[in-house]
Amino acid sequence: MAYFYPLPSSLPNLRFLHLKAMQDDKVSKVRVPHVLTVAGSDSGAGAGIQADLKACAARGVYCSTVITAVTAQNTVGVQGVNIVPEDFVAEQLRSILSDMPPNVVKTGMLPSTGIVKTLCQSLKEFPVQALVVDPVMVSTSGHTLAGPSILDSFREELLPMADIVTPNLKETSALLGGVPLETISDMRSAAKAIHDIGPRNVLVKGGDLPASLDAVDVFYDGNDFYEFRSSRIMTPNTHGTGCTLATTVAAELAKGSQMLSAVKVAKRYVEAALSYSKNIVIGGGRQGPMDHLLKLKSNVQRRPFDPCDLFLYAVTDSRMNKKWGRSIVDAVKAAIEGGASTIQLREKEVETSDFLEAAKACLKICRVHGVPLLINDRIDVALASDADGVHIGQSDMPAHFARALLGPEKIIGVSCKTPEQAQQAWIDGADYIGSGGVYPTNTKENNKTIGLDGLKTVCLSSKLPVVAIGGIGMSNAQAVMELGVPNLKGLLLCLLCLIGNVY
Ligand SMILES: Cc1ncc(COP(=O)(O)OP(=O)(O)O)c(N)n1
Ligand SMILES: Cc1nc(C(=O)O)sc1CCOP(=O)(O)O
């Protein structure tokens, strides 16, 4: 069984590196990522300005608002729309843009051509880092929120300024003069045609695609297409998903993410919120709102995946557990005392029922200390124990199936030795990569050593955070961290093996 030395004595270099990284990060003022939403108010608070405020709050981003219309609506539908006069929209824009410049502007309901023109004028005067356009036209209950007269100003003025536009199928069809959209291939052609109008990126949302079982969105960046698939969550509480998706993309961009990762994170957040709110009951109508602030619920105890958790990643080892006569639980306690920031249970030889019991016991300890607990290989054990996620290799279950089974909130790590594997891990919805063996190891048979060069190549080929693995100990930890690639976030230590092999 695994035995972990407390870190201060056994791994002083790692402590030093950690402290140094914290000092380097020290800043005297905190920059607050800020999204300005230019949209309509929804009295039912499922969509519009109210959804945008909640989505930004949930994502940790400041949100200011310019209100373009006040709607009377609820879970039954839209009872009335009152458009804010164009010059007062201009005044709200000036108030915000001149004094508290946002990183990103996101647009929702823009109910008149005059308002679209006013907005474009303001953005020329006060440029922002990114513009996210959700071309809202019709409410899900079928009420027109911006009529066809708006289309020319969208095409001629707003879309050419946009960094991303996120139409649903009806909006996509309207923007392209009524083309029918029935297949994913139609969505790809439409994304390309909208891209030709001028926005840098297009996300065509396929939630309404009739024949498909999964929800598929098509993303096009002018060069490549990406398909985002998610299983359909059966719930009437879908009001506001479009606003929330676009606002979350804006929030992630405001935090500094690249466009593709922002879209990916936004999709996962909406999926998680939908899944948490599938059974809530608000109102008597057909379509209820979703619960954006799911993270505040008491039953959601795990904090979201933070790449910094990879810093000191400790793995248990079943052979060593046997040799040292200590339980997995004791090993995990010692690892946490020693400073481990993630624990992986890698128990290749225990019975399933023993593995599950150990996972449940370790999870209690990990939760108390706020340390994520991951299960190696065994998605069944991760699900049954409600662990925080899994680590899977190239010969384990493919990561996209693991994601489908575990849902959007769990952590998934994938072992990658090549840029191609790293690319696939990203597409499949992984949260991090384990890359190695950096050095030769005795812990895994027939394992190819990729060296520091191989590790660097994998890191540079991916947007995902990476933890280095394989033969890492006191003597070489510093050399690995000094590779100097920003997404190399930590080291994996199989400490007992090091005791046997190195110390
Ligand atoms: C963080 C991390 N990286 C890589 C591995 C190895 O996983 P895999 O390739 O599936 O090999 P096994 O560990 O299952 O033998 C890992 N466990 N953790
Ligand atoms: C489990 C495992 N996977 C590897 C990979 O290269 O994917 S290396 C490895 C062994 C890690 O243990 P140690 O730190 O004792 O070498």
Ligand SMILES: [Mg+2]
């Ligand atoms: Mg495995």
